[in-house]
Amino acid sequence: MHRPEILTARRAADLIADGDIVSVSSSSGLGCPDAVLAGIGERFAETAGPRGLTTLHPIAAGDMSGIKGIDHLARPGLLSRVVAGSYPSGPSSAEAPRIWQMIDAGEVEAYNFPSGVLHQMHRAAAARQPGVFTKVGLGSFVDPDETGGRMNDATPAAYVRREQLDGQEWLYFPAITPDVAIIRATTADENGNLTFEDEASPLGALDQAYAAHNTGGVVIAQVKRTAEAGSLDPQAVRVPGVLVDAVVVAPEQLQTTQTLYDPALSGQLRRPLSVLEPVPFGLEKVIARRATRELHSGEIVNLGFGVSALVPHVLVEEGLAGAVSWVIEQGAVGGVPLRDFVFGVAQNPDAIMQSSDQFTLLQGGGFHRAMLSFLEIDEHGSVNVHHLARCRHVTAGVGGFADIVSAAPEIVFVGSFTAGRRDVSLAGGGLTITRDGAHTKLVKKVASPTFSGRRALERGQKVTYVTERAVLSLRPEGLTVTEIAPGVDLERDVLARSEFPLQVGDELTTMDAALFDPAPLGLTLSPAAPHARIAALAAMTAKADR
Template sequence: MQKVAVLTARQAADLVDDRDVVTVSSSSALGCPDAVLAGLGQRFAETGHPRSLTSVHPIAAGDMYGVLGIDHIAQPGMLHRVVAGSYPSGPSSAEPPRIWQMITGGEVEAYNFPSGVVYQMHRAAASHQPGVFTQVGIDTFVDPRQQGGRMNDATPAENVELAEIKGEEWLFFPSIVPNVAIIRATTADEHGNLTFEDEGSPLGALDLAYAAHNNGGIVIAQVKRLAEEGSLHPQEVRVPGILVDAVVLAADQLQTTLTQNDPAISGQLRRPLSVLPPVAFSLEKIMARRAACELHAGEIVNLGFGVSALVPHVLLEEGQGREISWVIEQGAVGGVPLLDFAFGCSQNPDAIMPSIDQFTLLQGGGFDRSLLSFLEIDRDGSVNVHYLPKRRHVTAGVGGFADITTAAPEIVFIGSFTAGRRDIGIDGGRLEIRADGPHTKFVERVAQVTFSGKQALARGQKVTYITERAVLRLTPDGLMVTEVAPGVDLQRDVLDRSDFPLLVAEEIKTMDPSLFSPERLGLVLDRAPLHPRLQRQATAHPANPAVAAR
């Protein structure tokens, strides 16, 4: 077996030719091969090459400030096209990342496709299949009858087609065939075998490597350290050296945007959950508390970025932190999903799966419910989470949102009822809306559809919308208000703040006042029912403690 080439980042950049398709494994800073991307940017600054690249990112590469990742190669002339599940989201108060400036300025062709689908486009390429047939994205902005995933007018209407198979509508995404795969691991041995012991997830490294290697391309791996040949345990090798052409050493690579290495994220240490700081009392925490009340002990629950990420920490405070098995698209199963810049990782995970395999679970609906955020909701119950016309750079794109919501049995969307400057207080277990936000999030039509309410009804999904002032459910007749917060005037604060008529439940309830007090709720989750076959077993053997414990 040949020894792998060990190169500097600048030397590795010379392996990339003009007009190459370059696929990158990362999730923001998690797993980001930033040194190699910086080397590419350095070569372009020195020589004007490589030019006219197509860059592919199943999940975003880089941070929200444009310091890491894709912004190294987001240069006119260098970057021709981007296909990504998500993009670095920039703060509204600062200059957006350079990639967003290129997208909004029409300087690059840009597509936003569901992350799980983008991973599967690689897997299809690796096995020389023409592409991916999926119902993920039907009746959303990814559908060619809407935007087709196009992010600006410079982007051609291609790369996704509508097909009918046995009377059902499907979307077809052609395979992505990369010339170069840039991946990241922790350790490489002298033959290029890769282990991921310090990583929060292997993400899609193996499938991206397969896609490039099987099509005559080249695979570049950035790692922290080099090990002697034969010294890595074969069970721990996630990408075999037969796929790796070059290794770049980057001893200081970040585990996430802010962490060099946290062993509790990578599964090398189980840290006491008591070290996680409590969540400050706020409107966001109130919404997370109400969402927690939708859960049952023993469930498998998916979690998205935003307010919903607070829910595991609410349960932790309530002594229920181990009752839910959380699954997040980056690959962590179990543990406690982390917040802010560490989102995508979990402390004390039970397992860390490749992201593409996690999407097999999510696209197949193999979980009980999902907790997600929203930007806008319309009269059909459709949700926009990826697009704000006046502030496009503050959104990350669809990510795994469409993969998750297509088959989720139950979905809970969490967010504030209005947007903009507002003065809403909490006093004595009551909500006080002293000055409301000027912009409602309940609009006649969302700017773009990320989740289709019509499709959800057709699939029989249960959909709930939780805000600080009301809880709503999706019904065949429209959105129905089922609960209002104590202190809230239903007509003035809810019905009149929606751009479309809302239904009101006959027996409308008041949200539990204890949600609006900083003290613990005393929440104890009801246990989810057993699988029907286990119920049958428990009935037949009521004294079996192993069954009863489930």
């Protein structure tokens, strides 16, 4: 019977050779095998090895407080190349995460690729397939016609290229085969079988383990505890022990960046919704309240980080917590997605899928709409969500954004119209702008495109932009203002604050004054249209009954 070695984190680091490609399963602080990563950093400090590693992070590893995740590895000589969906957030200063300091200094090659594509690159490697053909990222900064996902001048154009297949244009990402996979679970039995009962998501651990194991690599699993062989429920095992070579026990591992363990996040109990903190009333809440008007009950809706993450909490306050089923890229389905730096998990989820499987739903457009935040919008309706020169390290990267927008039937972008210090008051059922932000977010050309408005029009996607002072729609004739807030001057506060001409819709209306008052909205959502075949069956049944 196969039995993995139980090692300290420092001893597990000795399994890694110079020049290895190392795949790490985590999403910021969620599921991060931090003890093993710290062990690698400790070994390098002692021995100056391993050297020249390439690390793969389908979502991200680490977060903004202290030395965590990838920052354990962010040392010149140890790390030569990083391929990640996102990077740690942090300040734009000498206090920035180590990995950002290395990227800025050109001390490491760094790529930012869509998270779903990175998961699929692991699946391709595991199945010994050449790579991934996808439309995800076409027209965005990932496209080789832009930057090819390269994050500094030290990074070569090595991974992504355009290809023609069956008369269509695709992006092609070659598979990357890891020599080592570092994954995390809750429990390992003596045979190495892994269960994830205390984890908020298994993320992509299985595919990363397959990718390393199938090609002769090593799989290291960090767990909270061990169990007797045969004592784990086979149905609960997410990674079979035959794939696991070494186990590191870290009883102190956090469930997320900010939670030691909350069973409501891992689906082991359901907490009353009353434990959720209400969203403070302010501009961001006004934006989120208006965004809820785009929803219909019974929909499947994807949710992004930032202002958009407030929308489920507005529904909770309105007594509509279960009106829509939220799906987030880390794997939760249903429940109430949490916000801020616990984003990526949900309280009381209905299901917790592998993140890699969740992207099959998202890339295939198997949901009704996405609600996502933005940093900039340009005259073509393109959106930048991943890069601003003036606050670069606050923006973590593309993550699953490009995967989500590639096929979403409808997209609602939410955010403020301007940025910077401002004096805006909410009173009398409207908005009063005494001093506006210095920076408009409606710019002639986005600093770096994460979403292509032109491609969205070609695909027939419905795109809406919700801000505190106006709602806009993406149309063939241009970005069009369809609503303005009470108290807002259309010319002064909207049209003149855009770097490009905005269209004004013939149907221009005033946003509901109730949005600008802290009292509950009394919100109701109309039902989503039923599936066409279900509707046809119901019609046939009704006709037969008559």
